[in-house]
Amino acid sequence: MDLYQNKVAQYTEALEKINTKYNTISILRLLSVFACLFFLFYYIKTSQMGYVVSAFLSFVCFVFLMRIHSSLSFQKQLTSALLKINQNEISYLKREKIPFENGVEFNDFHHPYAYDLDIFGEHSLFQNLNRTATFIGKKTLANQLLTLNDNEAILENQEAINELKTKIDWRQEFLALASISQDSKIAYDSLLHWNRIKKTPLSKVLLTLSYVMPALFLGLLIAYFITDKIVLLAYLSYVFIANTMVLGIAIKRIKAEIAQAENIDNIIKQYSLLVQQIETETFQSKKLNDLQQQLFFKNAKASQHLKALSELFSSMDTVGNLVVATLFNGTFLYHIHVLKALLKWKENYSTELEGWMDVIGAFEMLNSLANLAHNNPDFVFPEINSEYKIGFSDLGHPLLNPVSRVGNDTHFYPQSFVILTGSNMSGKSTFLRSLGINMVLGGIGSVVCASKASVHPLPVLVSMRLSDSLSDSESYFFAEIKRLKQIMDVLEEKPAFVLLDEILRGTNSDDKRNGTIEVVKKIIAQKAIGAIATHDIEVCLTTNAYPEILTNQCFEVEIRDNELYFDYKLRNGICQNKSATFLMQKMGVI
Numbered sequence: 191m192d193l194y195q196n197k198v199a200q201y202t203e204a205l206e207k208i209n210t211k212y213n214t215i216s217i218l219r220l221l222s223v224f225a226c227l228f229f230l231f232y233y234i235k236t237s238q239m240g241y242v243v244s245a246f247l248s249f250v251c252f253v254f255l256m257r258i259h260s261s262l263s264f265q266k267q268l269t270s271a272l273l274k275i276n277q278n279e280i281s282y283l284k285r286e287k288i289p290f291e292n293g294v295e296f297n298d299f300h301h302p303y304a305y306d307l308d309i310f311g312e313h314s315l316f317q318n319l320n321r322t323a324t325f326i327g328k329k330t331l332a333n334q335l336l337t338l339n340d341n342e343a344i345l346e347n348q349e350a351i352n353e354l355k356t357k358i359d360w361r362q363e364f365l366a367l368a369s370i371s372q373d374s375k376i377a378y379d380s381l382l383h384w385n386r387i388k389k390t391p392l393s394k395v396l397l398t399l400s401y402v403m404p405a406l407f408l409g410l411l412i413a414y415f416i417t418d419k420i421v422l423l424a425y426l427s428y429v430f431i432a433n434t435m436v437l438g439i440a441i442k443r444i445k446a447e448i449a450q451a452e453n454i455d456n457i458i459k460q461y462s463l464l465v466q467q468i469e470t471e472t473f474q475s476k477k478l479n480d481l482q483q484q485l486f487f488k489n490a491k492a493s494q495h496l497k498a499l500s501e502l503f504s505s506m507d508t509v510g511n512l513v514v515a516t517l518f519n520g521t522f523l524y525h526i527h528v529l530k531a532l533l534k535w536k537e538n539y540s541t542e543l544e545g546w547m548d549v550i551g552a553f554e555m556l557n558s559l560a561n562l563a564h565n566n567p568d569f570v571f572p573e574i575n576s577e578y579k580i581g582f583s584d585l586g587h588p589l590l591n592p593v594s595r596v597g598n599d600t601h602f603y604p605q606s607f608v609i610l611t612g613s614n615m616s617g618k619s620t621f622l623r624s625l626g627i628n629m630v631l632g633g634i635g636s637v638v639c640a641s642k643a644s645v646h647p648l649p650v651l652v653s654m655r656l657s658d659s660l661s662d663s664e665s666y667f668f669a670e671i672k673r674l675k676q677i678m679d680v681l682e683e684k685p686a687f688v689l690l691d692e693i694l695r696g697t698n699s700d701d702k703r704n705g706t707i708e709v710v711k712k713i714i715a716q717k718a719i720g721a722i723a724t725h726d727i728e729v730c731l732t733t734n735a736y737p738e739i740l741t742n743q744c745f746e747v748e749i750r751d752n753e754l755y756f757d758y759k760l761r762n763g764i765c766q767n768k769s770a771t772f773l774m775q776k777m778g779v780i
Contacts, residue, residue: 191280191283191284191353194279194280194283195276195280197272198273198276198277198280201269201273201276202273204253204269205266205269205273205393208262208265208266209266211262212262212263215255215258215262216721218255218521219255219259220728222248222251222252222255223248225248225251226245226248226252228246229241229244229245229248233245239519247716249299251474255608267370268366268367269372270409271360271366271367272368274369275365275366275369276300278360278482279285279565281631286769287649288313288318290317290318290321291317291328292311292312292314292316292320292633293310293318293320293331293332294310294314295310296310296329296332296336297310297311298336301336302649302650302651302652302680303626303652304336305430305655305657306626306653306654306689307626307627307654308623308628309335309336309630310332311753313589314629315335315589316331316332316335316771318588319335319558319559319562320560321554321557322365322554322557323369323371323373323375324368324373324378324410324461324464324550324551324554325375325377325378325555326373326378326547326548326550326551327368327550327551327553328552328554329551330548330552330555330556330755331551331554335394335630335634337634338647339633339634339635339647341370341574341576341647343633344574344632344633344634344647345574346475346476346477346635347477347634347635348635349477350475350476350477350556350560350635351560351571351635351636351637351725352475352560352563353478353615354556354557354560355560355563355564357560358564361557361561362477362709364467364553364554364557365554365557367460367463367464370458370460371456371460371461372457373460377453377457377568377607378465378547380454381454381457381458381543382544383631384448384454384536385536385540385543386540387446389446389533389536389540391533391588392440392443392529393406395607396439396526397530399436400526400527400530400536403432403433403523404433404521404523406429406466407429407430407433407521408522410422410425410426410429430521431519431520433519433523434519436523436526437519437523437525437526440529444506444525444526444529445509446505447533447688448506448507448531450716453505454503455500455501455504458496458499458500459497459500460540461500461546461547461550462494462496462497462500463493464550464553464732465485465491465492465493465546465550465777468481468482468485469482469492469493478623480665481552484546484549485546485549487542487682492542492546493536495539502532502660503530503532505524505525506528506529506532507527509525513739520737524607535550537746556608559634559635559637560638562636563636565635568592568641569638569639569640570638570640570642571637571643572632572638572640572644572645573644573645574646576633577646578603578606578646578685578717578719579600579602579645579717580603580629580630580644580645580646580687581600581601581602581603581640581647582599582600582625582640582642582643583597583599583640583643584597584598584599584626584641585597585598585599585600585624585638585639585640585643585659586598587624587627588627588631588638588639595639597640597756598621598624598760599639599757600625602719602720604738605739605741606714606717606718606719606739607710607714607719607720607721607736608720608721608722608740608741608742608746609724609729609731609732609733609740609741609743610622610721610723610724610744611724611725611727611742611744612745612747613745614747615756616745616756616765617745618691618723618745620644620656621758622652622691623722624687624691625687625720628638629645629647629650629687632645633647633648634680648685648686648687648719649684649686649687650686651681651686651687651688651694651718651720651756652688652689652690653670653673653674653689653691654667654690655691664691667694670693670694671697674693674709678695678713681713681718685695685716685717685718685719685720686720687718688713688719689720690709690720690721690723691722691723692724692725693706693709693722694709698758700734703726703729706724706729707728707729707732709722710722710732711732714736714739719760721743727764730742730764730767741762742762742763743760743761743762743763744760744761744764745759745761745765746756746757746761746765746766747761747767748760749767749769
């Protein structure tokens with residue numbers, strides 16, 4: 191917290207200084223324009239060459255001030271973004287708000303755990319982790335949260351995240367550059383659409399005319415200045431008109447190339463700055479170095495290639511300006527030459543463009559996970575094993591307030607499956623979600639909310655809530671059966687980490703009990719590791735038949751001074767205390 195507060199003070203002061211310079215340069219720029227007009231007026235009035243020189247110098251001064259103004263404008267944007275980044279972190283750590291996008295558009299109700307574990311949406315894992323600002327960054331983070339890495343990739347991510355955790359200035363500058371890009375899914379899709387359009391070459395006739403006609407115009411112009419023959423001006427006008435007609439032939443192709451590419455030049459320019467930020471940094475971890483190496487192609491850095499593409503799109507945009515398009519194309523067929531350069535760029539680099547954008551996304555994803563590690567120094571990287579051993583010391587839910595969060599020790603060996611009991615509100619569902627969320631984090635190389643952890647990364651399969659229509663009991667029950675079938679199908683192929691919370695709620699008590707027992711038997715027969723929460727004591731008795739695999743654990747509730755007291759501590763055995771009758775009596779229900 192202190193670090194972010196110091197940075198807020200630092201960037202607030204820096205922004206005030208930039209604003210002062212920015213306003214001063216704006217005034218000087220305006221004065222230079224007035225000065226230029228003033229000197230031109232007096233030149234017209236007096237014909238003295240001194241005024242021409244002064245007007246020219248005023249114009250040069252204006253151009254120089256414009257460059258400074260543009261630089262200050264960028265610094266102002268960047269510093270404002272850095273200030274906002276640190277203000278957001280303070281608000282987040284104070285639990286005032288979560289000022290980050292929630293990724294609800296990535297929610298998949300059919301995914302094995304996305305909906306059940308609140309991976310996306312308000313107050314979700316994604317929203318708490320998300321420190322991305324480009325669409326490819328958000329997409330990469332979302333995909334990573336839905337995907338289990340292999341052990342090697344997990345260890346590489348751990349090393350990269352551990353390195354980035356300490357590079358807070360670099361991470362924030364990267365995020366600030368991404369923030370001011372104003373990137374969006376529309377811009378990202380437009381660029382991919384352009385990159386994937388079939389690269390049809392220009393016709394030989396058009397290519398020939400693009401060289402011959404400008405050469406002819408230039409030749410006639412030079413001849414006119416040498417000979418001073420008026421007839422050459424008439425020929426020049428014919429060539430000018432012919433050039434605009436040649437442009438008319440190519441205008442459909444030009445518009446096709448830049449269709450849906452509004453403002454794309456500025457976004458590509460920001461991509462180039464993000465890539466440059468990666469290229470110029472020194473990294474130690476294998477993952478980050480491998481990503482960095484992907485940004486070097488054909489003896490040049492990707493940032494240079496992207497900058498060139500940005501400039502080409504910027505030049506092509508001027509085709510919509512009638513005056514510029516007529517003047518530039520009537521003389522030198524400017525936009526046809528830009529089109530040729532754009533097609534040449536696509537021919538040379540289109541195979542690499544998506545890869546460069548993926549590198550940006552990968553860094554934003556890793557930066558988000560590094561921010562989690564930095565903000566939670568008590569979280570740890572789990573030890574990764576291949577022996578189906580899963581255990582956590584002081585396990586907690588990473589999104590709960592650390593002041594009130596209660597940690598629990600839990601190990602899935604030697605017994606690999608837990609039957610969990612406890613009264614309502616005792617902490618069963620939170621514990622199951624803590625297990626699921628931390629298994630997801632451990633499976634992507636992130637830190638987990640525990641003081642010590644050992645994990646065999648496994649697919650996470652969860653049935654805790656339903657997303658199907660609950661308009662009748664059949665839809666409720668059928669949704670649950672479909673999820674259980676999905677879990678069983680995965681277990682037929684490979685072991686997994688399974689979490690079940692009060693399954694088969696859409697049927698009668700005997701059917702529910704018998705069905706639950708059979709589900710547990712089949713799951714453990716498929717070597718699943720995990721836990722099931724239940725209120726049915728007879729389900730707990732299944733451990734007598736499988737003592738080497740099943741174990742009973744519980745959360746208890748106490749009545750103190752006529753109030754329910756929950757300590758949220760995990761205990762061995764079956765829950766003994768009940769709270770429903772007491773609570774209904776206390777609230778006057780019964």
